Amino acid sequence: MVTEQPGNPLWHPFADMGAVDGDRMVITRGEGSYVWDDQGTRYFDATASLWYANFGHGREEITQAVSEQLRKLDSYNLFGYYANEPALRLAERVSALAPTPGSKVFFGSGGADVIDTAAKVARAHFFHTGRPEKVHLIGRTQGYHGTHGFGTAVGGIAANAVGFGPLPGPVSHVPYDSAEELEAEIVGVGADKVAAFFCEPVIGAGGVLLPPDGYIEAVAEICRRHDVLFVADCVIAGFGRLGTWFGIDRWPVQPDMITVAKGITGGTIPLGALIVAPRVAEPFFTGKPGAPILRHGATYAGHPVACAAGNATLDLYERDGLIPRGRELEKPLADALAGLAGHPLVGEVRAGLGFLAAVDLAPEVFAANAGAVGLWQRAAREEGLLMRPLAKGLAMSPPLIAGDTELDLLATGLPRSLDRLAKTLA
Structure with missing residues (x-):
């Protein structure tokens, strides 16, 4: 058992540290769809940690692959002409699936890394094909693309950009x-100035917002017609989630670039990948003397241990x-949540596209208490459910190994948490 001491220097992401200090929930182990805290209490990991434990926790296959790779080659970079076998194999497998x-x-090293890479590749592609003025990036309201520079700027959750001063631009949302508003924005900015459009197939952290019928096909066609690169952010949506x-x-559709992370290793080791269509990558792969070099990369890009975990995943x-x-x-997930729509505290239930969902509290609940989401998250925890807080409610994205037992936990535990x-x- 870990004894939590007030004043511990650990600084948590997206946390009110004044409230966290002395009130941390220390997770000590995981197995399958469940985790345990330092008091020995078991919880259903209803969000697969942070949308990523797609095959659950404690998989011996990953442990073995990582252990074997550490013994063989613990680390080496990919800069210049260096490579390693796990990275080469994983790149081939991911490309073959694209x-x-x-x-x-x-x-x-993760989703935010490859979002920033996508932004730079988009601009570099046009620079090296004679259109250096195409630098403008377009995101969507409520979109989330990580918290690096370009990701914060392109993301459409306004609160995430407050207080950091000027962010990379030009960017609009x-x-x-x-889809009509996207085309109007491209025309308004000028297609000769727009480099890329960033789009989550299902918006995740921004509220689990499902695309309208025909939306994905429409925006892909608009981007193609205006020669704007279509970047599909599949960091959450990938590896079985949809x-x-x-x-x-x-x-x-055939995006020009796809960003993936999270599920590529089931979250066991940080890793992200940017999948780039041949026509976009072509300027950097001509093989001609003096061909442009993408002067960009992370120290741990293609880390052999992370890629070994990816191959095992x-x-x-x-x-x-x-x-x-x-x-x-x-x-089955939508059916398990259907009864919540009639609860007096519930405003909306969103489910039915992939193994993820969100339940919003009714507006009058926030009028009564601005901290209602946090209180509901704690109430769900008391019912043995770990949920992801959103601006208006709670999200869930269980491990893909979850079944009837776990869906029953949601169907019974969430109404009880609302009553609490x-x-x-x-």
């Missing part, structure tokens, strides 16, 4: 659910048939 044959794969390898491949997905689970479980919340607010 919607566009012949795609290139650029590794980073369009409503998340309107029932396909990358999430975006659930629609008949892909093996797990294939062996256990986990990738289709996101589609197979989307209706009602008593707190009374």
